[in-house]
Amino acid sequence: MARGRDHRAWSAALDRLEQELVLVERLLLEADPEVGEPWEAPVLLGRMPMDLVPRAQEIQRRQVELHRRLAEAMQSNRRHQAVADRAHQLAPTPPAYLDTTA
Numbered sequence: 270m271a272r273g274r275d276h277r278a279w280s281a282a283l284d285r286l287e288q289e290l291v292l293v294e295r296l297l298l299e300a301d302p303e304v305g306e307p308w309e310a311p312v313l314l315g316r317m318p319m320d321l322v323p324r325a326q327e328i329q330r331r332q333v334e335l336h337r338r339l340a341e342a343m344q345s346n347r348r349h350q351a352v353a354d355r356a357h358q359l360a361p362t363p364p365a366y367l368d369t370t371a
Contacts, residue, residue: 272318275313275314275315275318276318276321278311278313278314279313279317279318279321280321281311282311282313283321283324283325283328285308285311286308286328286332287328289308290328290331290332290335293335293339294335297335297338297339297342
């Protein structure tokens with residue numbers, strides 16, 4: 270009985286991790302994504318069932334890839350912000366004359 274309960278608990282924990290991955294993937298694609306509840310680490314007793322290991326490994330692979338993509342997005346945002354900051358600091362040259370015929 271405990272084995273089935275452990276399997277369900279681990280499966281639910283992996284479901285939650287996958288939901289979080291989807292949420293963060295949407296953050297990268299959408300301007301105003303729906304934000305869910307903060308993730309909390311589940312309390313799990315016992316070892317992960319062996320039949321769930323491949324799924325957990327795939328989730329980990331996706332997390333690593335998402336981490337890389339987030340780092341790239343943050344770096345790109347910093348570059349864009351630096352350009353915007355420099356453009357804002359440049360004072361426009363005042364006109365030398367006023368064209369009243371146009």
